[in-house]
Amino acid sequence: MNSSTTHTCAMCGLETSDHDRDVRFRLPDPVLNSPGQHLAEGSWLSEPDPNVATLMQIPGISPFVRALLPVQLEGGHELRLGVWVAIHPDDMQRAASVWNAPEYSALKLTGYLANRIEPWGLFAVPVDLAVLNPDHTPYCVSSPNAGLHDVLTREWSHDVLASLP
Numbered sequence: 001m002n003s004s005t006t007h008t009c010a011m012c013g014l015e016t017s018d019h020d021r022d023v024r025f026r027l028p029d030p031v032l033n034s035p036g037q038h039l040a041e042g043s044w045l046s047e048p049d050p051n052v053a054t055l056m057q058i059p060g061i062s063p064f065v066r067a068l069l070p071v072q073l074e075g076g077h078e079l080r081l082g083v084w085v086a087i088h089p090d091d092m093q094r095a096a097s098v099w100n101a102p103e104y105s106a107l108k109l110t111g112y113l114a115n116r117i118e119p120w121g122l123f124a125v126p127v128d129l130a131v132l133n134p135d136h137t138p139y140c141v142s143s144p145n146a147g148l149h150d151v152l153t154r155e156w157s158h159d160v161l162a163s164l165p
Contacts, residue, residue, distance in 0.1 A: 023080070025083055054099070064086055073161075074156065081117065127140045
């Protein structure tokens with residue numbers, strides 16, 4: 001079979017490659033909307049490129065950790081959103097101290113979504129994070145917010161793909 005052949009989903013008409021994919025937010029929304037963004041004086045990123053960074057501290061805004069927000073789609077597909085989560089400064093210190101250590105696999109954090117998640121309109125809602133795979137950033141695993149709880153636990157129509165970048 002030709003590797004350049006595309007396959008169309010019978011459920012929504014999109015290419016199947018649009019289904020099981022990762023979408024990564026470059027910056028947290030509060031940083032994106034701030035003067036100097038991630039280059040503001042006193043800012044710290046775990047990597048110089050925010051597309052690669054997993055931890056970020058922006059003075060006067062918040063510390064942030066990157067997390068994966070899994071969205072289950074009909075037909076067994078999964079969309080993974082690489083979101084930023086605002087966390088407490090003490091949690092940033094704790095996360096940074098274990099990030100590349102064996103203790104990372106037991107890391108659990110709480111925070112607030114720092115990216116607007118469409119089509120659900122979720123932003124600044126509480127979220128619980130846990131490391132499910134030590135080779136990945138933490139996953140969003142639960143939330144007391146009903147809307148985010150639904151995103152994490154329901155299976156969604158492929159229509160949600162149209163609202164993503």
